[in-house]
Amino acid sequence: MIYVINMVKKMSDIQILVGERIRMLAEKIDLSITFLAYDSNIDRSHISKIINGHVNVSMESLEIICTALGVSVSEFFNDGVFEKNNNTEK
Numbered sequence: 001m002i003y004v005i006n007m008v009k010k011m012s013d014i015q016i017l018v019g020e021r022i023r024m025l026a027e028k029i030d031l032s033i034t035f036l037a038y039d040s041n042i043d044r045s046h047i048s049k050i051i052n053g054h055v056n057v058s059m060e061s062l063e064i065i066c067t068a069l070g071v072s073v074s075e076f077f078n079d080g081v082f083e084k085n086n087n088t089e090k
Contacts, residue, residue: 016053017081018062023051025069025076039068 026036033051037044042061049055050065057065059073066076 012053014082015050015056018057019051019053021076021079021081022065022069025071029070031069036065036068040064 022036026033031039033047034044037047040047040061042064046055047065050057050061062076063073066073069076
């Protein structure tokens with residue numbers, strides 16, 4: 001049971017980190033959630049849920065969002081935030 005609880009906690013942590021990264025990249029290029037939704041052809045409410053860490057984002061959707069943000073998936077994860085998070089979990 002503890003394993004399941006820890007797994008859920010880690011999953012929500014990564015969801016939050018992904019959402020924060022999307023928000024940071026969108027703000028960096030002055031792109032609103034509405035325009036990000038339009039550019040990625042993903043419903044605005046779903047984009048909002050992703051950014052707020054309420055839902056998982058599929059790799060396909062993440063790739064589309066990254067394209068709208070002007071970064072590759074590799075660049076998206078290569079900011080150090082995800083690496084730092086993994087090191088503190090060990």
